[in-house]
Amino acid sequence: MTTKFEKKLKTRRALMDAALALVSEGKHYSSLSLRVVAKRAGVVPNAFYRHFTGLDELGLALSDEIGLLLRQLMRTARLKGLAADSMIADSVDFYMDNVRESPALFRFMAQSLTGGSPAMRQAIRLELGHFAKEMVMDLNSLRVLSDMSAVDLDMLGHLVITTVSSVTTELLDLPEDRENLVSEIRERTIKQVRLIFIGAGGWDKPSKKKRGKKS
Amino acid sequence: MTTKFEKKLKTRRALMDAALALVSEGKHYSSLSLRVVAKRAGVVPNAFYRHFTGLDELGLALSDEIGLLLRQLMRTARLKGLAADSMIADSVDFYMDNVRESPALFRFMAQSLTGGSPAMRQAIRLELGHFAKEMVMDLNSLRVLSDMSAVDLDMLGHLVITTVSSVTTELLDLPEDRENLVSEIRERTIKQVRLIFIGAGGWDKPSKKKRGKKS
DNA sequence: AACAAGAGTGTACAGCTGTACACAAACAGG
DNA sequence: CCTGTTTGTGTACAGCTGTACACTCTTGTT
Known part of the structure; x- marks a missing residue:
């Protein structure tokens, strides 16, 4: 039961890291878009919703x-x-x-x-x-x-x-x-x-x- | 020569005030869009360019x-x-x-x-x-x-x-x-x-x- | 072995984005 | 009065936005 769970946590982490990376590159968090965060994390935009309801979360x-x-x-x-x-x-x-x-x-x-x-x-x-x-x-x-x-x-x-x-x-x-x-x-x-x-x-x-x- | 010049300053002011108003309402400046600022100022989006080259300016x-x-x-x-x-x-x-x-x-x-x-x-x-x-x-x-x-x-x-x-x-x-x-x-x-x-x-x-x- | 759950995909769409272009109206200086 | 400048408009378009829907796998449970 660990494997699948860990995998999920891994992409969740990827999403958070992607957002941080973009912020680190000079963008303001509130100007980020769900799509570019997802792309940066290496997932398709829709996958985002499996982890967060939106950028606020x-x-x-x-x-x-x-x-x-x-x-x-x-x-x-x-x-x-x-x-x-x-x-x-x-x-x-x-x-x-x-x-x-x-x-x-x-x-x-x-x-x-x-x-x-x-x-x-x-x-x-x-x-x-x-x-x-x-x-x-x-x-x-x-x-x-x-x-x-x-x-x-x-x-x-x-x-x-x-x-x-x-x-x-x-x-x-x-x-x-x-x-x-x-x-x-x-x-x-x-x-x-x-x-x-x-x-x-x-x-x-x-x-x-x-x-x-x-x- | 004053009239026309003053009018220009006036809409310039309106644009700046519009941006400030939006910021005051909780939005972050870097998440504003040229179009909503223009709309808020009561001008058409394109008029923006008569005063600033973009939001940065x-x-x-x-x-x-x-x-x-x-x-x-x-x-x-x-x-x-x-x-x-x-x-x-x-x-x-x-x-x-x-x-x-x-x-x-x-x-x-x-x-x-x-x-x-x-x-x-x-x-x-x-x-x-x-x-x-x-x-x-x-x-x-x-x-x-x-x-x-x-x-x-x-x-x-x-x-x-x-x-x-x-x-x-x-x-x-x-x-x-x-x-x-x-x-x-x-x-x-x-x-x-x-x-x-x-x-x-x-x-x-x-x-x-x-x-x-x-x- | 069969099944249910759920993470990730692909397609789709309406709405918004910046900006290019051609135009209208107002005003300035001649 | 007329003519060139300049502010503001309308239309247009390509690209991005969030998100809905139906889907394919992979995985854990029965």
Whole structure:
């Protein structure tokens, strides 16, 4: 019973890879057509329907894959047990390596975050939020910054994720011939994260100047 | 000679507005078709060519418009001469107000930053970079943070712009019925920028721990 | 060995796509 | 007033789009 089942999964994979390949070549996911995806996957257009009801569903499947990748990334980063003194630099390096290793998925992620269907946007934002949350939990268990309130920790996690993930597109858009800029981006990002944590260290709880105008 | 010329500009505007309207309704710019844009603008498809060679050119025109808007935004913010104590909160408010006032353009900006044609991406990144640069210049002339090096100031500007502009999509994606979340986003963003400036205040020039591995 | 399930194929069609061509109407400058 | 320019129209067409239908295999189950 495995053989046939595996075969099905295989073409399903081929379809997803085809979509990713096209995205990787510069096309936007929302401008793809079922037909060219199918052709790229080496199947006839109609075969597409045996796996997905349409491109939207394929997109959601890819979103799930991103969630998986992010979780995996977080887990192995955790296993590495980074040294405290080089933790920031190592984490940034690790993220950048991952981006450069799965460019298609990250490109899809970046695209869908601002331009996908509402469902896809939400799915990916959820994954990123999850990612931020775990990071904050780690920070907390490491007894760093433990004097921040829960809301402020969330705020911090959100800020770090935003900063790092904004590097994604920048990295993927580097022309092939100017790859030397990678280290420049790396240095800048490390500085940025370090600056953020300096700020977090000097963060004085919601003492003075709380409620501003409430919109 | 004005009449005919103005008329031409008018339909050109109609075409651009039509594209923006479609984007605002949830479609991605790269999935628009010349025909529906023309129809939306109230002209026959062929008339499109009297103004643009294709959708790419229209997109670049819209990018220019974003540049204009950002420059304008920066200028009026400067004229306001914000008070030092509430400067951060006021700036965030000002930006958010602008986003909510021209949602279509900002949506287009957010989309094109990650998903447009290479030319469009570059154009918009350039505008944002310009924006960051001016901000840094302002900070410098205000004699704040004058002990940072030029590179570090760039890094700081980039970080602030990234943080604030990442709010754009979040803001535009709010479901109509949960607009109360706006103030939540506002509070968080203000905190984030404030934290960044705390970090910048505690920033110790490139003293120790400089060169990391060079990729 | 016979059968049912289902993955993939081939054909078909209506609708949309960009764009080429010839034309109409409006306006400018002479 | 008339004549050349230029904006917008109508028609046309070849190519692509999603998807419906009937089909052939291959495979797992009885």
